[in-house]
Amino acid sequence: MDKNTVYLGKVKKGKDVIVLYIIAYAFTGLLALICLVPFLMVLSGSFSSEAAITANGFSLLPQDFSLEAYRTVFKEPMVVVRAYATTIILTAAGTGIGLLVQTMTAYVLSRKDFEWRNDFSFFFYFTTLFSGGLVPTFILYTQTLNLQDSYFALLLPLVFSVYNLLVMKSYITAIPDSLVESARIDGCGEIRTLFQIVFPLIKPALATVGLFIALAYWNDWYNAMLYIKSDTKYPLQYFLYQQVNNIETYKKLISSNAISGAVVSSMSLPTQTLKMALTIVVTGPIILAFPFVQKYFVQGITIGAVKG
Amino acid sequence: MRGKSGLKGFLKKLHKYRVYLLMLAPAVIYTLIFAYYPMTGIVMAFKKYNYAGGIWGSPWNGFENFKFFFKSGQAGMVTRNTVLYNIAFILLGTFTQVAVAVFLTEIHGKKFRKISQSMMFLPYFISWVIVGVMAFNIFSSDYGFLNRIITSLGGEKIAFYTTPKAWPFILIFFNIWKGVGYGSVMYLAAIMGIDTSIYEAAEIDGANVFQRITKVTVPMIMPTMIILLLMSVGGIFKGNFDLFYNLVGNNGLLYNYTDVIDTLAMRALISSNDFGMSAAIGLFQSVLCLLTVTIVNKLVSMYDREYALF
Numbered sequence A: 001m002d003k004n005t006v007y008l009g010k011v012k013k014g015k016d017v018i019v020l021y022i023i024a025y026a027f028t029g030l031l032a033l034i035c036l037v038p039f040l041m042v043l044s045g046s047f048s049s050e051a052a053i054t055a056n057g058f059s060l061l062p063q064d065f066s067l068e069a070y071r072t073v074f075k076e077p078m079v080v081v082r083a084y085a086t087t088i089i090l091t092a093a094g095t096g097i098g099l100l101v102q103t104m105t106a107y108v109l110s111r112k113d114f115e116w117r118n119d120f121s122f123f124f125y126f127t128t129l130f131s132g133g134l135v136p137t138f139i140l141y142t143q144t145l146n147l148q149d150s151y152f153a154l155l156l157p158l159v160f161s162v163y164n165l166l167v168m169k170s171y172i173t174a175i176p177d178s179l180v181e182s183a184r185i186d187g188c189g190e191i192r193t194l195f196q197i198v199f200p201l202i203k204p205a206l207a208t209v210g211l212f213i214a215l216a217y218w219n220d221w222y223n224a225m226l227y228i229k230s231d232t233k234y235p236l237q238y239f240l241y242q243q244v245n246n247i248e249t250y251k252k253l254i255s256s257n258a259i260s261g262a263v264v265s266s267m268s269l270p271t272q273t274l275k276m277a278l279t280i281v282v283t284g285p286i287i288l289a290f291p292f293v294q295k296y297f298v299q300g301i302t303i304g305a306v307k308g
Numbered sequence B: 001m002r003g004k005s006g007l008k009g010f011l012k013k014l015h016k017y018r019v020y021l022l023m024l025a026p027a028v029i030y031t032l033i034f035a036y037y038p039m040t041g042i043v044m045a046f047k048k049y050n051y052a053g054g055i056w057g058s059p060w061n062g063f064e065n066f067k068f069f070f071k072s073g074q075a076g077m078v079t080r081n082t083v084l085y086n087i088a089f090i091l092l093g094t095f096t097q098v099a100v101a102v103f104l105t106e107i108h109g110k111k112f113r114k115i116s117q118s119m120m121f122l123p124y125f126i127s128w129v130i131v132g133v134m135a136f137n138i139f140s141s142d143y144g145f146l147n148r149i150i151t152s153l154g155g156e157k158i159a160f161y162t163t164p165k166a167w168p169f170i171l172i173f174f175n176i177w178k179g180v181g182y183g184s185v186m187y188l189a190a191i192m193g194i195d196t197s198i199y200e201a202a203e204i205d206g207a208n209v210f211q212r213i214t215k216v217t218v219p220m221i222m223p224t225m226i227i228l229l230l231m232s233v234g235g236i237f238k239g240n241f242d243l244f245y246n247l248v249g250n251n252g253l254l255y256n257y258t259d260v261i262d263t264l265a266m267r268a269l270i271s272s273n274d275f276g277m278s279a280a281i282g283l284f285q286s287v288l289c290l291l292t293v294t295i296v297n298k299l300v301s302m303y304d305r306e307y308a309l310f
Helices: A015-046 A050-056 A068-073 A077-110 A117-129 A134-144 A152-158 A162-173 A177-185 A190-201 A203-218 A222-227 A236-245 A247-257 A272-307 B006-016 B018-046 B064-071 B074-106 B110-125 B128-139 B145-152 B164-192 B196-204 B209-234 B241-247 B252-258 B261-270 B275-303
Strands: A005-008 A011-014
Touching: A011 A015, A015 A272, A015 B074, A015 B110, A015 B128, A015 B164, A015 B209, A050 A272, A068 A272, A077 A117, A077 A152, A077 A162, A077 A190, A077 A203, A077 A236, A077 A272, A077 B018, A117 A162, A117 B018, A117 B275, A134 A152, A134 A222, A134 B018, A134 B261, A134 B275, A152 A203, A152 A222, A162 A203, A162 A272, A177 A190, A190 A203, A190 B018, A203 A272, A222 A236, A236 A247, A236 A272, A236 B128, A247 A272, A272 B110, A272 B128, A272 B164, B006 B018, B018 B064, B018 B275, B064 B074, B064 B275, B074 B110, B074 B164, B074 B209, B074 B252, B074 B261, B110 B164, B128 B145, B128 B164, B128 B241, B164 B209, B164 B241, B164 B252, B196 B209, B209 B275, B241 B261, B261 B275
Parallel strands: none
Antiparallel strands: A005 A011
């Protein structure tokens, strides 16, 4: 073997390649681990016993393995189930309506025979440059529209976004005009063209934009914080926010409603591990869905980066 | 709207485009109600708001709301914090994302690349509420992982939640942590778009791998970098409310180092119910944002007309 070259696989590689490999693998590997570790620590905290956490603090691996925290969460499962149901219904409705509105709008804005398309594009685009801000929007929802404590205050804010519109538009613009034109010549109306010609052609776009909208609904806690007052209407993330930040109240709720019948003192329930278990119960599904949806997000981001 | 021959042409087009306009209607009505109508609410910044009078019936009070905001010294502090945090987020974030993208393309182990990319993408999917829990898990004074390490090494526990100076590091860490997967995907796309013949030419010219990165890859993705950088500079007066509110919350001890325009405006609205001042802060921010976006757009169009936003 030559002094300055090492054989890696079939190709002759210089020392520089080896050095780069080491740096590249170390850097990305380490960063990837750092990205994962907080998840592992919440997970291990949720499977630890309260006594061990109180004594030693959180760690990478479960200490004194225990299901106590999860048992506590599921003592009163209905509060979690209700928050889940709220979020699932909101996400489904919002994604459906949002996709329909965004696709229709993007379709019209991409039609070259529509002379006003640039005027309307600017009409939408301008709202990303200037906004009324927090207070006027707050007053609009709570007083003008009287949506305080209404599910509509959670549905409406996220149903339409200019960013998603732009992503959708760049997908639709990529459809060859001839396809739409020939449908037109065959006597196909605008609405039928959209649903029967365009929709099937932009299935990947529908998946990508749909998932962006869905993720926004799933992770929304902000609108609930502003507009929702009754704890029975909390969506999942705000439910988590409330319970973690008022854990004693949550414990009282659990102990007073315990199905078991036996009177439990809220003092005997775990605190720190309960926070972690609740976080895992709330996060679990999205982590499980992650491998299946990741590629659609990558697609959407790539398109957004090119056309943004 | 440009009609061909005045009103008659306009009406004719209105008829011609009736289906298009019908399809646009939901989005247009939505945008009018939820984006344009609130813009008129900026008058609140100049009013002494009372519930009975609402936006239009409340009495005017000139620049009182602004005076209070600026005189209390909060304006300077939150603006400084917002801008400094954003500069750190933009510079360190971009550096990390570009480094990840460059290294990922150099790594030939497919499995390693795929798995590490997925791991880095994971934080993008969770809500900031969950990030708040994770921060507590690591930095909590009594139970935090970091204090566990510090004490096991013989050190004294640090009360992070009462130590303002620690928070710039914590906040910057989590901001980069959450965005690295998302951001690197954009740069990966840019690198994938580089013509491979340039690499072949560089190799023939005897460039080593480091020269290949610094002389080919980085210059080739420079346009993407500059555009993305400039676009984030456009939002330099916008604080990441989700981050600050979930990690710091209403912990007044830390405000000097952690309060940004958005969190102050929210507290003025929610905690002190001072609608007028909150609106004034909001307007101050909106105007600054519009100004920076306009300037940045000018710069972008000077750099490359193609990428200008408007």
